[in-house]
Structures are given as C-alpha cells and as structure tokens.
Amino acid sequence: MPRLTAKKRMKAALFLATPYAGAAILCSIIITGIHSTNGVPVTAQLTDDTDSATGDTIGQTLRSFQEQAAQLEWEARLQRSQQFRSDLQNEKTAFAALERHREQLQNRQTEHRAACAEEMRRANKFTKLPTALRCYAAELGLENDLLRKERAYLEVMAGISPESRSLALTRLDLLADAIQTITTAIESKVFQATEELEEAKGNLLQTYRQPYWLVRKQLQVERMQTWTASLMTRMAGIASEQEDGADTVQELMDVLYCLQQSETLLGGAALLQESDALHRALEQAEEHIRNCMSILSQSLPS
Structure with missing residues (x-):
C-alpha cells in the first residue's frame, strides 16, 4: 500500500471530520496533529522508549486517550x-427590530x-424631588420599552x-418587574426624600x-462558542473538497488549530462571574478568532 504524504493524511482526517462521514471516526484528526500539546503533535511527543514493548504500550494508550x-x-x-x-x-428580524429600537431609544x-x-437646574427645594421623580419614571419607561424588544430577540x-x-x-x-414596581411607587408618591429614591436606584x-447584564454577556460567550464550532466544521468540509497537495489544506489545518485555542479562551471566559472581566475576555477571544481567520489566503473558496 502506498505511503500517504503528510498533506494527504491531513486531508483524509479533515474529510473524516465532516458531518457527512459521522462523528464516530473524528478521532483520526489526532494523527494529523490538530490535537497537540504545546503546539507539538502528539505523535511527535513520544519518547525514544516507544521502540520497546513498554514504550509501545504507553504510546498506544496515550494515542487512544487522545483519539477518544x-x-x-x-x-x-x-x-x-x-x-x-x-x-x-430566523433571528434576523428580531435582531434588526432590536437594533432599530435601541438607536431610537x-x-x-x-x-x-x-x-x-435643565428642569433640575431650575427647580427649587420644593420642586426638586417631584422633578427628579418624574424624570426618573420617564427614563424607566424608556428602559422597559427596550426590554420588551430584548425579550423578543432573546x-x-x-x-445558545x-x-x-x-x-x-x-x-x-x-x-x-422591578422597574415597574419603582414606577408604581413613584406614581403612588411613596418616595418622600431624595435619599429614598437613590436607595431604590x-x-x-x-x-x-447587574445580574441581567452578566447573563447577557454570558450569552454572547456561548453564542461565540457555537459560532466557532460551526466555523470549524465548515473549515473541515472545505478542506475535504481540496485537491491533494493543495496549500489550502495546510492553511485550514493551521486555522483549525488556531480556533481550538480560541475555544480555550472562550471556555475560560464562560467561567467568569464579573461583567467587566467577562467583557475583556470576550474581546480577547474575538480578536484571537479574527487573527485565526487572517491565516487563510485569498484563494480560499467562499
């Protein structure tokens, strides 16, 4: 049987990784070096002892775990x-409506x-609290309008x-509900001092x-994880259609390995429980994905 070149092995492994062949044989990707430790293919990490019976057993066990x-x-x-x-x-209509409403808001x-x-600047000590309450109630009403659009989008x-x-x-x-409760309290003249209003705010x-903002950021991370997974499976499908020895196959292999690192970044971001830290981690992962995609040449089919 003729010996396969490295590029042919990569192409074959990528073909097996496509949805058309089924996921049961995706483990063959490990042989091509997509799965590696510190950037070194697993098959290159075995020690010289693999020539011995013990080394062969260890190597086979390691490969088995990696393939699984x-x-x-x-x-x-x-x-x-x-x-x-x-x-x-399916989400396009709801997203477009949300963005239009957000801009108008x-x-x-x-x-x-x-x-x-301007009203607060002109208010005196007797009218300052009523003015502040009226302004805040109107702002809460605008926010609730936006939340209704956000709900339709979510x-x-x-x-996710x-x-x-x-x-x-x-x-x-x-x-x-909390916004509506405060609005009702304002209308019912519950607040009798500025301090009470500030406490409610x-x-x-x-x-x-803040809990809602956090979960919205977490949804962005989860959505990006799904987008990355979809991108990787599409890259594998494209590679399976390339000619033997095509440079595009190597480029796609590089992109797949790079996107694996993006998955790691997104996985770390998903564990964060603070909005600002989560936002920074998401930006870092998005930048990494953009860098991954820049690897591809202009010859890659669309």
Whole structure:
C-alpha cells in the first residue's frame, strides 16, 4: 500500500471530520496533529522508549486517550453547530427590530436627559424631588420599552442552550418587574426624600440590572462558542473538497488549530462571574478568532 504524504493524511482526517462521514471516526484528526500539546503533535511527543514493548504500550494508550478526546470534542462541535445557520436566519428580524429600537431609544434618552437636566437646574427645594421623580419614571419607561424588544430577540437568539435562554429571560423579567414596581411607587408618591429614591436606584442596579447584564454577556460567550464550532466544521468540509497537495489544506489545518485555542479562551471566559472581566475576555477571544481567520489566503473558496 502506498505511503500517504503528510498533506494527504491531513486531508483524509479533515474529510473524516465532516458531518457527512459521522462523528464516530473524528478521532483520526489526532494523527494529523490538530490535537497537540504545546503546539507539538502528539505523535511527535513520544519518547525514544516507544521502540520497546513498554514504550509501545504507553504510546498506544496515550494515542487512544487522545483519539477518544478528539472524537468527543468533534462530536460536541457537530452537535452544537446543528441548525445554527438556519437559526441565524430566523433571528434576523428580531435582531434588526432590536437594533432599530435601541438607536431610537438612545436619541430619545439623550433628549430626555438634557431636558431633565435643565428642569433640575431650575427647580427649587420644593420642586426638586417631584422633578427628579418624574424624570426618573420617564427614563424607566424608556428602559422597559427596550426590554420588551430584548425579550423578543432573546426568545429566538441563535447559538445558545435552552437553559441559558430560560435564565436570561428570567433575569430580564425580574428586572422589568422591578422597574415597574419603582414606577408604581413613584406614581403612588411613596418616595418622600431624595435619599429614598437613590436607595431604590442602587438596589435596582445591584439586585436586578447587574445580574441581567452578566447573563447577557454570558450569552454572547456561548453564542461565540457555537459560532466557532460551526466555523470549524465548515473549515473541515472545505478542506475535504481540496485537491491533494493543495496549500489550502495546510492553511485550514493551521486555522483549525488556531480556533481550538480560541475555544480555550472562550471556555475560560464562560467561567467568569464579573461583567467587566467577562467583557475583556470576550474581546480577547474575538480578536484571537479574527487573527485565526487572517491565516487563510485569498484563494480560499467562499
């Protein structure tokens, strides 16, 4: 039997990684060096002892574990990316509506805050609290309008699990209910001092807004993980269609290994429980993915 070249082995492994061949044989990717430790293919990490019977056993065991890990990872990617593209199409209308409303809201908020700032400047000690309450109630109303659009988008957001969607919707509903409670309290003249209003604002921020903001960032990470998995399976499919010895195959192998590192960054980001740290980690992962994609040449088919 003729000996396969390195590029042919890479192409064959990538072909086996495509959804068409099934996930059960994705473990062959380990042989090509996609799965490696510190950038060195597993097959190059075995010591000279592999020539002995003991070394052969250790090497076979190591390869077996690596192949099982590779198979499970590719099965997870395939499972995760199923229906992702069609789900992206389904969410377009809700996302476009959300973005339009967000832009309109920003303009209205800017005008409202400028008008309220002028009213507060003119207010005296008797009218300052009523003015502040009226302005804050109007701003809460604008925020609740946006939350209704966000809810419609979250209901169809692509690339997230049902559990994550449910948690986000729950946090959003709790925030919306808290906003409505404060609005009702303002209308009922519950607040009799500025300090009471400021306390309510602080509680709304810490108890309801920040938890919702955190879960929204977590959804972005999860969505990016799904997008990366979908991208990797597509790269594998493209590689399987290339001619033997094509330079594009090597480029795709480099991209796949790079995207594996992106998966690691996203996995670390998913564990964070602080919004600012999560935001920075997500930006780092997104930048890494952009760098991965820059590896591809202009000759890569679209």
